[in-house]
Amino acid sequence: MSAITLTTWSLEMTSARDLVPAAVPGPEIHIARAEVPSPEFSRFLYASVGGDIHWTDRLALTRAQWVETLGRPGVETWVAYDRGTPAGYVELDPQPDGVVEIMYFGLLPDFRGRRIGGHLLTAGVARAWDLASRWPELEPTRRVWLHTCSQDGPTAMDNYLRRGFKVFRTETEQKEDAPTPGPWPGA
Template identity: 30%
Template sequence: MILPDGNFDVPSGKIATVVTHLEMIELPAIPSDPAGAWTLRRVETPALDWYRELFRRVGEEWLWISRARMSDARLTAIIHSPLVEVYALEHEGRGEGLLELDFREAGQCELGFFGVTAKLIGSGAGRWMMNRALELSWSRPIERFWVHTCTHDHPSAVAFYQRSGFRAFRRQIEIEDDPRLDGTAPRDAARHVPVIE
């Protein structure tokens, strides 16, 4: 379906976002690591409470809601899959970043979730973790590494992925219920996205 140019109303209680899909088809040159006291720990079978708490701390400001709305059974099936790898970026003894690599589609790796908590934004931890993501993903026999992000995410997300070697290949508009109206996210989350009831 081709949409005409113009503005379109988003119903009250809904949010709209532009989703950008990016990919790479070969391992790019990996930038040098920034200095920092970070470690990356693989979590083999993440406890749901642990996973959701880190997911919330990393993504709440950017309206990461998919896993918050997911049933226990469905979330367990994903993050306990032998083809999904969950990592925590640790700083000062605490998980402060989430990296999820999804190899469930043959020949591909999806960067399912990637981000650091607010206290580490701008510290270089994201670049350091992306370097590890590039090494880990391309250590497997894949032909494509891809990710999607949206306009609710950090304003530098697309540029960061492009600097990491990803190329944009698809754009979509997503409309869904505002998670701040049903309690999935706190009312004061994502102040850059106004609530319209």
């Protein structure tokens, strides 16, 4: 294996007014909240979206760990569907003091490049800002943040910036360039 330079950017939005909505790609695209936490469905989304862009941190989680993660108050999964087929998702993770992290966001490979990502990110950020309206035990959102890296999709950073996010931290590290497992073992 060879070493690569990995750059990670942390981005934030500190006001709901900063959100710049993307165009809706068409009536065949529908976004809905997965209201029943499902470890199997969430793992499918995670592995399918992140399989070719080096998402591996959750692959070793047990079902019980997935249940625990998804069952925390305010954790929400919003899914984009193209005529009934899952196209991508955004996972919201509330943190203390009115902070919401967009923990995961992305599209399955076959749905990239079709303007779905901007629309899904717009919906996800809007839902992060109104999270406390669905979860009264949470404080109102005062900040939404996320991180992306140089191994994510080539249009990810541009999408975040176009929606109104601002970079607040950049980190660079050397990392072994390991192959990704794909959406399923052996893919």
